[in-house]
Amino acid sequence: MSNSAAPAIALLAGKASKRKRLAGELQGFGYRVVFAGDPDELDAERLQAVQTDAWLLELAEESLLADWLLEHSPVPVLLGAGEIPDAACEDYPRWQRRLLGKLLPLLGEPPQVQNLAPVVVPQLRHDAPSCVWVLGASLGGPAAVKRFLDQLPADLPIAFIYAQHIDAGFEQQLPQILGRQNDWRIINCQPGAHLHRGDVLVAPVSRSLRFGNEGVVQLSDEPWPGLYRPSIGAVLDETLRTFGAATGAIIFSGMGEDGVEACGRLRQQGIEVWTQDEQSAACATMPKAVQDAGFSHREGSPETLAAALRDWLQQEWPLAL
Incomplete structure (x- = not known):
């Protein structure tokens, strides 16, 4: 009834x-x-x-x-x-x-409906992000990602996972490099941590990243698959597995084709995949590979993509802003 x-x-x-x-x-x-x-x-x-x-x-x-x-x-x-x-x-x-x-x-929550099995409503922490987007990058990535983050207020209902091809010796420096002139909480991975609104979680180089129940951060000594550390493709797959339809991805400047197939799997699920455009990228090989495969829904400079994400969040999560 x-x-x-x-x-x-x-x-x-x-x-x-x-x-x-x-x-x-x-x-x-x-x-x-x-x-x-x-x-x-x-x-x-x-x-x-x-x-x-x-x-x-x-x-x-x-x-x-x-x-x-x-x-x-x-x-x-x-x-x-x-x-x-x-x-x-x-x-x-x-x-x-x-x-x-x-x-x-x-x-809002619908009233109880007769003869329907009860629906389990997810109990979200008040500071839990409404969605989690992966920022994938390689050569030229830190500068592009910083330009992107500098254009976004850190109080949006979103968290990011930043998968950057980089030598392990520079991993710990990324929060300092990216966090200047913005209010994002850029952090290296710590086992047992939760993602919060305003977080940018840096995927580790030497250990692979997993998520447990309720999105708890887990680190494994099992190496990343493939040639790249961290593997952008593996980060995309793990984020999709954990956060499902609340996932998104932006592929910034870089060499190689890491993440292309995983971007295709996201698109098959109707999930947003965006890429940095050739004109603004220090190295356009990686985002262009996603574009050439037909998996990029939107292209633009870091500043253009930041503005588009604000609009997207306003449309998708208006009451969370």
Whole structure:
């Protein structure tokens, strides 16, 4: 039985099977799905007539309907729930928690719905980040990442993991280098630590990084896979495994192709992957490899990417700002 007091969600997805699955998930959380439309049959006039408390979009990257909603919708617009794991998969509960974790700040907790199994609401620390983005870089990376961080206020609801190809002897110096002239808390990895809003966690060179329950930092003596230390690809995969749909990535200046395949896996999950543009990068080989593979959703200078991230956070997590 539906509850008219429950917050309303309008759903727009290109695939009928995904619309049906997402509608079921949202109703299972206790929300009202008041609209679930095929974008091929809609226009702005139809969208404007929908009465809802929020929109959830699963559309192609270039969508006029998405652009119209982002510009004109009077209610929040949530972009992308990612690929829905099979209900028997161990990643399925994590996917549910991530989606619900995005909805709760926008809509609040829905009232109890009769005949529905209780939904486990994630209990987040008050200083926990809403999302965790990986900053991957190699040659020319520290200067680019510093330019990026200098343009961002440190009170945003985000934490970063900084994977920089660098000699082990310079690892401990990165917080001092990057932290000048900004308020970000740039820290080297300590086992047992949690990520907080405003943190930039430097991935270690000589030990591999893992995350335990609730995102607790763990370090392993097992070497990084592949040729690079740290492995940007491994950091991306581990961050995706731990934080799911709350993950993002920016690939800055560097040589080689470390992380390209992992960026593809992020994009398959509907997760944002951005890259530094060729004009602003000291060495454009690494970000260009991601672009050439078709995995980069946005390119720009460090300053442009910082401004875009502020806009993205405003759209995705407006109540967390």
